[in-house]
Structure formats: structure tokens, C-alpha cells
Amino acid sequence: MSLAEHISSAMGQGSGPLYQKLQDALRRAIESQLLKPLDALPAERDLASDFGVSRITVRKALDGLVGEGLLTRRQGAGTFVADRVEKQFSKLTSFTEDMATRGRVARSVWLNRSEGGVTPDESLTLGLSPGSRVYRFGRIRYADDMPMALEYSTIPGFALPRIELVEASLYAALEAARNRPVRALQRLRAVLFDSEQAALLEIEPGAPGLFIERRGFAEDGRAIEVTHSWYRGDAYDFVAELNALA
Ligand code: GLP
Numbered sequence: 001m002s003l004a005e006h007i008s009s010a011m012g013q014g015s016g017p018l019y020q021k022l023q024d025a026l027r028r029a030i031e032s033q034l035l036k037p038l039d040a041l042p043a044e045r046d047l048a049s050d051f052g053v054s055r056i057t058v059r060k061a062l063d064g065l066v067g068e069g070l071l072t073r074r075q076g077a078g079t080f081v082a083d084r085v086e087k088q089f090s091k092l093t094s095f096t097e098d099m100a101t102r103g104r105v106a107r108s109v110w111l112n113r114s115e116g117g118v119t120p121d122e123s124l125t126l127g128l129s130p131g132s133r134v135y136r137f138g139r140i141r142y143a144d145d146m147p148m149a150l151e152y153s154t155i156p157g158f159a160l161p162r163i164e165l166v167e168a169s170l171y172a173a174l175e176a177a178r179n180r181p182v183r184a185l186q187r188l189r190a191v192l193f194d195s196e197q198a199a200l201l202e203i204e205p206g207a208p209g210l211f212i213e214r215r216g217f218a219e220d221g222r223a224i225e226v227t228h229s230w231y232r233g234d235a236y237d238f239v240a241e242l243n244a245l246a
Pocket of ligand 1: 106151172
């Protein structure tokens, strides 16, 4: 059975408005891997003619799946099945390591890499005296060629001998300086991307994402990093293992 036949027959069994039936049928096709991660969807007008519905109905169904994080739109390229990367939440890993575990190659585009005096906010989060030196790193983080996150890190000057030591991986540089975080506090919340962030991540403005703030501490208890990350909601699955109280 072709994909179109599958979806048509699934739509026949659904209930509710047409767009809802199409959305449900496509969701099932994705969940059962008939449509696989990174597969391109046919053009909207082809979907409309295949299923005998209007383009508005197709668009509404696709919008719904983009909202659920199952599809992504890439400007000029079309609509694709989202390729989610699972993130183990309870492990203190770096972006580079997370991607390598998934068989993806991490790379970054620098937005800024600078040295300066600590701001009042940073001085409170990092426990640094006013006037202390810090390094700041802003990066677009890619998995292969897909932009996954925007990350802005501040590191106390004492943690690294020189700023140039941070190349592909911040944690690799901190590890070499024996200052890799061994413990971290992290909080996260849902966000909507503004147009500037969306352009950097090649997604639509207003798309959903996750904001994560990590404060990392070195072995001796000193705060070693504060990083603000904006992850694409359609690219990441956060997984946490929960144990019952003994
Ligand atoms: C993750 C964390 C950041 C951390 C980064 C280091 O993305 N959320 O807090 O700074 O990893 O990654 P890398 O070593 O690849 O630069």
C-alpha cells in the first residue's frame, strides 16, 4: 500500500473536521515510521490533490503537526519529519558529547567570543567579585547541518588560561584546564522564538522552544559556568530517569 493510500484509509476511519483527520492520519504514519525522521513531505498542493481536500485543510493539518514538534519547516526547502535528538536529562554532558552519542557531528558558528568585566547579574550567579574577568561565548549549535540551539555561556577568567583554548567544545577546554563542571543546577521553561532567534535557527518566528539555564560547579565547589540555551522544540526530546523514594 502506498503512503497516500495508507493515509486516505486512515482518514476514512477518523472523526472530526477534515484537517483533524488528516493530522491524525499523518501523525500515525510518523509514529509507525511509514514516514521516517528527515523524510520530506510532498508539496501541499500534491497532498491536497492526493487526499481530495483543499490546500487550506492540508496547511492546517501540517501546522498542527509542526506545533506538536513532529514536522519542521525549512525555509525554501519544504516540510520534513522532525529528527529528534534524545537528551538524557540527568547526565552532565556537553552538547558535543550528546550529539556524538546520537551519531551526529556537533559544530558551532560563533556569534561572539569575548573577554570582559563581570556584569552585576553574572557576578551574583557565578559568585564573583565586581571587577573580575570573564569569558563570554555565543554560539549557534548544529547537529550535522541542522541548527539545534543558541547558547550563550559565561566562564570566570580563572577557569581557563586563555580564551582561544575554546574551539569546538567548551567542556573539552574546561576539562583540559581541570575545571570541567562536575555538578550543575539547571532550570528550564517553554519559550516562543522571536524573529531574530528564529532566523538564526532557520525556523518560523513564534515556533516553540526550550530555554535552559545551567549553572555548573567545579570539583572545589566554585561556579564555573552559566549558560543560557535556547533549544529548538522540534529537535530535542528531554529524557529523565526517575527513581521511587527508597
Ligand atoms: C550543553 C549545556 C551547556 C554547556 C555545553 C557545552 O549544551 N547545555 O551548558 O556549556 O553543553 O558543550 P560543548 O562542550 O560542546 O561546547
